[in-house]
Amino acid sequence: MDSHRIALGGPMILGGIQLDVDMHFVGHSDADVLLHAITDAILSAAGLPDIGQLFPNTSAENCGRDSADMLAIGMAAVREGGWSIVNLDCVVQLEHPKLSPHKDQMKKRIAEILQIEPDQISIKGKTGEGVGEIGRGELGEATCVVLLLGTRN
Numbered sequence: 743m744d745s746h747r748i749a750l751g752g753p754m755i756l757g758g759i760q761l762d763v764d765m766h767f768v769g770h771s772d773a774d775v776l777l778h779a780i781t782d783a784i785l786s787a788a789g790l791p792d793i794g795q796l797f798p799n800t801s802a803e804n805c806g807r808d809s810a811d812m813l814a815i816g817m818a819a820v821r822e823g824g825w826s827i828v829n830l831d832c833v834v835q836l837e838h839p840k841l842s843p844h845k846d847q848m849k850k851r852i853a854e855i856l857q858i859e860p861d862q863i864s865i866k867g868k869t870g871e872g873v874g875e876i877g878r879g880e881l882g883e884a885t886c887v888v889l890l891l892g893t894r895n
């Protein structure tokens with residue numbers, strides 16, 4: 743899982759695409775909360791160091807970094823370790839904007855980065871029902887569960 747604060751001023755980078763809205767996620771990299779959750783899920787399932795260890799937020803080269811780049815590097819390490827992705831199940835908790843009009847484009851982009859098919863990826867959007875940090879539009883969260891298949895034997 744991953745979370746980032748939301749601040750005024752667009753665009754928002756989410757799921758590897760740019761959303762034309764007047765808010766953005768705050769972070770050291772481009773703060774793509776969904777790609778970060780996916781990167782950590784695949785690294786963790788393959789028993790590799792987490793995203794914070796691979797791409798420290800204290801390092802200048804990771805400042806404003808494209809999260810697609812980090813996900814591609816993470817996937818290469820997973821593949822190197824002898825694993826392939828069966829499927830990804832993702833939930834994004836965000837009050838605004840609605841995810842549904844953008845889901846297909848996100849799946850296509852994530853599939854491209856991971857070199858898998860879009861139908862291996864599921865993305866669900868949920869709101870905070872107006873309650874808490876998510877409901878007030880102050881925070882966005884993403885959770886990802888991945889199934890890996892060992893290809894070593």
Ligand SMILES: [Zn+2]
Pocket residue numbers: 744745746769773774775778
């Ligand atoms: Zn993050």
